[in-house]
Amino acid sequence: MSTALSADQVQQFQKDFEADPHHRVMQNAVTQTRVSDIALDRAVVTSIDHTMSNLLDDWKVTNQKKSGRCWLFAGLNLLRSQTAKTLDVKDFEYSQNYLLFWDKLEKANYLFEALIETADRDVDDRTIAHLLSDPTGDGGQWNMFIALVQKHGLVPKSAMPETQSSSETHPMNGILQTLLRQGARDLRAIADQGPDAMRARKDELLTGIHRVLSIHLGTPPEKFLWQWKDKEGGFHRDGWMTPREFADKYVELPLQDYVCIVHDPRKSSPTGKVFTVEYLGNVVGAPRVTYLNVEMDLLKQLTMETIVDGEPVWFGCDTGKMSNGDLGIWDAALYDYASVYGTAFDLDKADRLLHGEAMMTHAMLFTGVDVVDGKPRKWRVENSWGDEKADSGFFTMNDSWFAEHVFEIAVRRNRLPQELxxxxxxxxxxxxxWDPMGALAG
Structure with a gap:
């Protein structure tokens, strides 16, 4: 049997296509209209409303703009709701730009240390190729957020506001990417001189990275004057503070007690086990990025209980699947592509992970849940895409979507059963x- 695609096969494909009137109708429709508009299931859309039995948010959403900082925004959004209450203000934002600066610099150091450790491998080694594939991306994970806060502290947005480059990171990232790959070449070229020589060169390289970051993002403050007015107009002043002092005073959540739990249904990832991913991190010397694999029902239960008890939940998901940004909704059956194409789409969550069809791509904050008979029906989500879409920037997720496309949450350790x-x-x-569970939300 021939292995090449033959003219006879193509002719038969065409006959099969033309034999079904539905195919021609779909061709007429899709050549004139976006396929997502045609596949959008109206019955699903009209079944969703934005009301919740348990709702926490009474603040405005933030906007990461043209950047991949969602994980930083989601983490800071978790902290700011509590800080706003402490300050007695209606709304408050931490500086996302401040953490972006330190994340970029720390990631550069982390990369160079990984390259020093692996200097004996060929440049086309799969691990080396992975390290250099996206050496300065904006993305991250929960443990990486905690590492930055614990080392560098926090500042209010007024102390280090947004810049053009923090709101549109691509041009800056292109420069950094070139410098990091150039640095990789330089480090590997002197591998025979030993780690000390490589680290001396690393310091020179980091000086350049710091310079680029300072030009694009500004200089992180060592101290700043903190004063504010509360929502009744009362004036308050704490005086000069360091970022570490500010975080120590205003972050009341016990961040060291939070753990990352995930749902990874692959047979190779047993539940009840702790995992880490090689060379996943940003701060050298910080605790490893780890996560505990659990069943989906427990992931939902812990998320629901945390919200009902009055605390939002940071989470990571594959946001591009079965989502509509304009309507602000997610549902596992939002688009009926099978009917449009006459083709089954039947990869389950495990198969999507195994075959490169899914990974965590975005991090957000759960701020509400609609509970019916003790079970979640739908979820309220604070996104970081501004307030022009959805319900003033807050999205609604049906529980069916949670099961299929949510991968991880951050939760307090004491909420877990004792055996976990x-x-x-x-x-x-x-x-x-390169495992997909090491994907960075961004």
Whole structure:
């Protein structure tokens, strides 16, 4: 049997296509209209409203603009709701630009240390290729957020406001990417001189990276004068503070007690086990990025209980699947592509992970849940895409979508059953650097 695509095969494909009137109708429609508009299931859309039985948010959404800082925004959004209450203000924002600066510099150091450690491998080694594939991306994970806050503290947005480059990171990232890959070449070229020589060169390279970041993002403040007016007009002044002092005073959530739990249904990832991904992180010397794999029902239960108890929940998901940004809704059956194309789409969550069809791409904050008979029906989500879409920037997620496309949440350790708390202390299973569970939300 021939392995090449033949003219006879193509002719048969065409006959099969033309034999079904539905195919021609779909061709007429899709050549004139976006396929997502045609596949959008109106019955699903009209079944969704934005009301919730348990709602926490009474603040405005933030806007990451043209950047991949969602994980930083989601983490800071979790903290700011509590800080706003402490300050007695209607709305408050931490500086996302401040953490972006330190994340970029820390990631550069992390990359260079990884390259020093792997200097004996060929440049086309799969791990080296992965390290250099996106050496300065905006994305991150929960543990990486915690590492930045614990090392560098926080500042209010007024102390380090947005710049053009923090709101549109692509041009800056292009420059950094070139410098980091150039640095990789330089480090590997002197590998035979030993780690000390490589680290001396690393310091020179980091000086250049710091210079670029300072030009694009501004200089992070070592101290700043903090004063504000509360929502009744009362004036308050704390005086001069360091970022670390500010975080220590105004972050009341016990960040060190939060753990990342995930739902990874692949057979190779048993539930109840702790995992880490090789060379996943940003701050050298910080605790490893780890997560505990659990069943989806428990992931939902912990998220619901946390919200009902009055606290939002940071989470990571694959946001591009079955979503409509204009309407601000997610549902596992939002688009009926099978009817449009006459073709089944039947990859389950495990298969999507295994075959490169899914990974965590975005991080947001759960701020509400609609509970019916003790079970979640739909979820309220604070996005960081501004207030022009959805319900003033707040999205609605049906529970069916949560099961299929949410991958991880950050939750307090004491919410877990005792056997899972004990499991957290085990040595983690190490996955390769390119595993999809090491994807960075961005």
């Amino acid at each position: 708390r004990d499991a957290l202390d085990a040595e983690p299973i190490v996955l390769p650097a």
